[in-house]
Amino acid sequence: METINITINGIAVEAPKGSTILQAAKLASIDIPTLCYLKEINEIGACRICMVEADEGRGARLVASCVYPITEGMKVYTNTPKVLNYRKKTLELILSDHDKKCLSCVRSGKCELQKLCKDYGIEDTEAFKGAMNEYELDCSAAHMVRDNNKCINCRRCVAVCEKTQGIGVIGANNRGFATEIASAFGLGLGETACVACGQCIAVCPVGAIYEKTDVDKVLEAIADDTKHVVVQTAPAVRAALGEAFDLPMGTPVEGKMVAALRRIGFEKVFDTNFAADVTIMEEATELLDRVTNGGVLPMITSCSPGWIKYCEHYYPEQIGHLSSCKSPQQMFGALLKTYYAEKMGWDPKDIVSVSVMPCTAKKFEIGREDQNAAGVPDLDYTMTTRELARLIDKCGINFNSLPEETFDDPMGEGTGAAVIFGATGGVMEAALRTAVWKLTGETNDSPIEFTEVRGVEGIKEATYTAGGVTVKVAVASGLKNAKVIMDKIKAGEADYTFVEIMGCPGGCVNGGGQPQVPASVRNFTDIRAERAKALYALDSANAVRKSHENESVKKLYAEYLGAPNSHKAHEILHTTYVKRKVHEI
Amino acid sequence: MSSKKTTVPFAGTKEQEEALMKVIAENKDQKGALMPIMQQAQDIYGYLPIEVQTMIADGMGISLEKVYGVATFYSQFALNPKGKYQISVCLGTACYVKGSGDVYSKLEEVLNIKGGECTADGKFSLDACRCVGACGLAPVMMINDEVYGRLLPDQIPDILAKY
Numbered sequence: 249m250e251t252i253n254i255t256i257n258g259i260a261v262e263a264p265k266g267s268t269i270l271q272a273a274k275l276a277s278i279d280i281p282t283l284c285y286l287k288e289i290n291e292i293g294a295c296r297i298c299m300v301e302a303d304e305g306r307g308a309r310l311v312a313s314c315v316y317p318i319t320e321g322m323k324v325y326t327n328t329p330k331v332l333n334y335r336k337k338t339l340e341l342i343l344s345d346h347d348k349k350c351l352s353c354v355r356s357g358k359c360e361l362q363k364l365c366k367d368y369g370i371e372d373t374e375a376f377k378g379a380m381n382e383y384e385l386d387c388s389a390a391h392m393v394r395d396n397n398k399c400i401n402c403r404r405c406v407a408v409c410e411k412t413q414g415i416g417v418i419g420a421n422n423r424g425f426a427t428e429i430a431s432a433f434g435l436g437l438g439e440t441a442c443v444a445c446g447q448c449i450a451v452c453p454v455g456a457i458y459e460k461t462d463v464d465k466v467l468e469a470i471a472d473d474t475k476h477v478v479v480q481t482a483p484a485v486r487a488a489l490g491e492a493f494d495l496p497m498g499t500p501v502e503g504k505m506v507a508a509l510r511r512i513g514f515e516k517v518f519d520t521n522f523a524a525d526v527t528i529m530e531e532a533t534e535l536l537d538r539v540t541n542g543g544v545l546p547m548i549t550s551c552s553p554g555w556i557k558y559c560e561h562y563y564p565e566q567i568g569h570l571s572s573c574k575s576p577q578q579m580f581g582a583l584l585k586t587y588y589a590e591k592m593g594w595d596p597k598d599i600v601s602v603s604v605m606p607c608t609a610k611k612f613e614i615g616r617e618d619q620n621a622a623g624v625p626d627l628d629y630t631m632t633t634r635e636l637a638r639l640i641d642k643c644g645i646n647f648n649s650l651p652e653e654t655f656d657d658p659m660g661e662g663t664g665a666a667v668i669f670g671a672t673g674g675v676m677e678a679a680l681r682t683a684v685w686k687l688t689g690e691t692n693d694s695p696i697e698f699t700e701v702r703g704v705e706g707i708k709e710a711t712y713t714a715g716g717v718t719v720k721v722a723v724a725s726g727l728k729n730a731k732v733i734m735d736k737i738k739a740g741e742a743d744y745t746f747v748e749i750m751g752c753p754g755g756c757v758n759g760g761g762q763p764q765v766p767a768s769v770r771n772f773t774d775i776r777a778e779r780a781k782a783l784y785a786l787d788s789a790n791a792v793r794k795s796h797e798n799e800s801v802k803k804l805y806a807e808y809l810g811a812p813n814s815h816k817a818h819e820i821l822h823t824t825y826v827k828r829k830v831h832e833i
Numbered sequence: 834m835s836s837k838k839t840t841v842p843f844a845g846t847k848e849q850e851e852a853l854m855k856v857i858a859e860n861k862d863q864k865g866a867l868m869p870i871m872q873q874a875q876d877i878y879g880y881l882p883i884e885v886q887t888m889i890a891d892g893m894g895i896s897l898e899k900v901y902g903v904a905t906f907y908s909q910f911a912l913n914p915k916g917k918y919q920i921s922v923c924l925g926t927a928c929y930v931k932g933s934g935d936v937y938s939k940l941e942e943v944l945n946i947k948g949g950e951c952t953a954d955g956k957f958s959l960d961a962c963r964c965v966g967a968c969g970l971a972p973v974m975m976i977n978d979e980v981y982g983r984l985l986p987d988q989i990p991d992i993l994a995k996y
Contacts, residue, residue, distance in 0.1 A: 416896030421905045432901035433883050433912075440898075831887050831897060 254322040269300055269313035269324055270771075278326055279768055281335065281364055283402050283453055285314035287771040290407035295400070296338050297364065301325040310334060336368045344376035345425075347397040354638075355455030360766050361400060362454075383428065388436025391444040391611035392459050399429055399456040405448035412753055414728035415558075417442045429456075441561040441830045443727070445554035445751045446608030446632075446760020453767060459608050462629040463639050469600040469628075470513040476592075477600040479514040480580045480659070481505060483521055484606040484670030484756035485633045487782035491763045492637030493647040497773065500782040503652025508640050509604075510653060519655045520603065521662020523580035524669045524678070526804065527551065528795035530573045530821055531675075532682045533812035535746055539717065544568045546722070546737065546744035549675050551575045553613035554751025554760070556825065558727050563734045564827035569747075572822040574626075576669065577603050577610055578619050580659070581626030582820045587808045588659060589622065596622035603630040606670070606759030609751065621820040632761025658800040664696075664786070664793035671780035672725035672755035673701035673708060676748040680712065680721070681794045687715030696793050702784075704754050704776045707732060709744075719745045726753035757783065839913045840946070840953040843884045850888065852877050857892035867893065867903060871910060880911040913951045916958035918996050922974040925964035932986075933972035937961060939986035940974075943993060956996070 250265040256276045263272035270280050284295035293312035301308040302316065303323040310331070313324075325331065342361065350356045365373075383396035403420060406429060410416035417440040421428050431440045449457045469475045490501040509517045535547050550556055550571040559567060574582065581603070585596040603610065607630075613619070614627040631639070640647055654660070665681050668674030677698045685694040700710035701721065706729035711720045722744045724730045730749045736742040752759045754776025765775055787793060795801065809817045856873045860866040870889055871881060878885050881904050883897075890897040904910040922928075922937045937959075941947055944957050951958040967973045970982025981992060 410896070410899075416898055419896075419898040419902040421898075421902055423906045432886070432897045831891075833883055833887055 252318050252320050252322075254318050254320075254324060256324045257326060263318060267318050269302060269311070269316050269318055269322075270298060272318050273300075273313065273324070273326060274772055280313050280326055281367070282314055282767050282771065283360065283364075283400065284404065285771065286404050286407065286451060286767060289411055289451075290402075290404050291315055292403065292407075295342075295402055297335055299331060299334050299338075301328055301331055332368065335364075336370065339365055339368055339370055340372070340375040342400050343370070343373050344378060345380050346400065347380075348373055349398075353398065353455040354458045355452075355764075358764060358766075359455060360453035360768075363766075379425070381425070381428070386430070386436050387460070388438030389442060389444065389612075390438065390460070390615060391446060391608040392437070392449060392457060394430070394437065394457050396428055396430070396456060398454050400454055401427055401429060402453060403429070404451040404453065405429065405457060408447045408451050412726055412728060413443075413445060413447055413751075414731050415441070415443060418448065439832060441828070443554045443557040443561065443751065444609040444612040444760075445558075445727070447752060448760075449608060450758075450760050450762065450764055451770075452764070459632050459635065459761065460611060461631065461635055463631055463635055463642075466600070466602055466629050466631070467513075467639075469602075474598060475600050476515050476594055476598055477513070477602060478516040478518060478584055478588075479509050479602045479604060480518045480520045480523070480577070480584075481509070481604045482577065482606055482670065482756060483524065483662075483667045483674075483783060484759060484762070484779070485604050485636070486786075487670060487757050487779040488606065488762045489633050489637060491765070492634070493640075495648070497765075497769075497775065498778040498782045500786055501647075502786065503654070504647055504650040505636075506655055507650040507653040508636075508645050508647055511645050511650075512639060512643050514602070516656045516659075517653075518580070518584075518659040519662045519666075520576050520580050521666035521669070522659045522798070522800060523576040523583065524666035524675075525663055525795035525798040525801045526579050526583070526821065527573055527576045527669075527675075528665060528678050528682050529801065529805070529812040530579075530817060531571050532679050532686065532795075534571055534573065535679070535683065536686065537813065539719075539745065546742060546747045547571050548747045548749055549679075551669065551675055552609070552749065552751045552756075553607065553616075554609035555727070555730060555749045557609065557612060557828075558730065558751060559734070559749075560825055560828040561830055562731075563738065564829075566734060566737060567825040567827065569737060570825055572818075572824070574619065574821055574823045575613065576666075577605060577630070578613065578626050578823070579821050581614075582619075582621035583804070584659065585622035585624060585626060586820055587804060590808075596624050600628050601626065603627055604633065604636045605630050606633050606756045606762045607752075608632060608760040610761070616823075617826070618823045633759075634761060634763055637763060658803065661798055661800040663795055663798050664788070664790035665795045666798075667786045667790065668783050670756040670783050671702075672704065672750050672753075672776070673723045673748065674755065674783070675750075676701045676721055676723050676746070678795055679746065679748075680719075682796050683719070684712065684714040685794060685796065687717050689715065694794075701748075704774060704780070706753065721746045721748070723748045725750040725755050727751055729753075754780065839880075839882050839951065841882075841914050841951050841955050842953075843882050845878060845884060849877050853885070853888055854892065857889065861893050867895070867900065868907075871900065871903060875910060880914045882912065882914075911949075913949060913958065914955065916951045916956050918957050918976050920957055920959045920974060920976050921962040921965070922959070923963065923965050923967075923972065924961045925968075927964075927968040928972040931971040933974070933984070935986045936972055936974060936984050936989065939989045943989055957993070
């Protein structure tokens, strides 16, 4: 690789050609602050917090290090009084139109702006006191709130919505001081074709966008003796929750998470993995049925509610490709209020069904039609991984010193196949483990690992042959990638049998409800890969790695549902979709 | 969230739509086509309501927000039609110190629209302008070509009643 030699603060640094000053400085263990910059997503050099002095032989001048490429012999200075004062003044100017209500801000303590103000010793938050914009909150969407009084116009949310997800329902409106990040024509986000993926929240450096929360209602339900408050946790939560308690990214915290939920007061702590195994039983059966009986192919997974909403808005004519399976969360809720309620002699009306998800679209999903198997909603409340972390703090639980505990039976049993649902390709691999087993005459030594569908690439393809049947599969994560697959399907050019699509890039591990990762880490780490490692480690460590070998799931079918895709299974575990529009006019 | 959709019902014709579609088809594959398309759309319709911006977005395969962001960045793009009677209030220095701001507010109140908007019946539109060259008459407003000077807010209802 061709390299370039520069000095940073007098220290020699060799960095690959094409690097920016920011990247070269990272190699020299110097963190330059950034606010607007997000690697490959938002490289606009707009916020000016990353300014450094660079001398290319014509004297030192201030440049934006996030986008300024290094040149041979360049001398960079990152901490001169001129640089530090410039950054401080930039912060003071940002604060001049920021509400500064840190004490009541959901992001306090983890805010990138707040940290910079501390680092740069901002003494006077009113240094440039003057006119301020005042915005109404946008609470129109089911899953989130936008508070532009805290927005710093960095445009990270705009970039991720448009470039990563290919949606673009938010953007910068008006000009100059009146610039506001919002939707067209003052429409509330809930009135647009937003899919609720929450990637905008995940990248926001401040507290301007945050999920709506029902945590206080959950606590009230827990305090009510007449209610059975039961919680389920999605696979990806255990791969990221530890980050909120300063554990290294990719640390699996299943045992401590279960212990924490028990201490919060949930009557039963169950695992969505149980329902993920049920999903595989239903989905693999549905797929084989479609293959055998000439159903709509390719069949596409339906676990990701952001993806489902996207398909309904942007590809309404293709909803027949979606598996009719409810998502694992909803299957779990449905089984909790039917099968488990019957088992326990509980009235479904007395059950409060709660989930912890890496996802904000789940907040939209729980309010969907046809998600009420017991005549009451399958789910009552859902919270994100971030909300759980805050709740753990609120309840005074010292997470890191908790013992490792295990899920309750029977809906706490999950296989290795289920836990990898949280990473892109995981549902596909889990389905293949069971489908190949079914196709090859039900032997016990059918293959376990399908590595072709693993990894963080946006689109993966593979072909498998088993029992005389050839299956061509595709896996996509991130909606811009989903669009590529869907355009092929729409044009009749896709010869896939089965497609897995996840709304968020990298799958649920990188979901919009996961702990926010500051740009200083995000720009130099592949969050998707690091968190996925935790899930694949849990899969390898599990003695049972195929969904159809889950004993509790076998029992569920034997005792209650009969067989996968039975009439009863259809009533409880399957759903329908609606055609939506992109524009309401 | 307050909607910024115009209060005047959209009255685009089939001919206008065909003309716009032709403009889009001719330009959409060129780099930087959005602004010229928007300018021509404004020539066709006179302004760029949500209906027109949606046609542009769908025609170009981009999001509505992208079009709207550009439409609100440049002051030459209008989101509202002009009324049969176009009211311009001078907010230049001389008129402003003589109280044209109060006249402007009174007009917003009486017409029940904000500056830049048009009444639902399409009769009046209201804009601010800078100096009509009649500073001696400050504060000044114009309704189409008619100039009104030495205005007091209380005179506004009677003046509007003439139209």
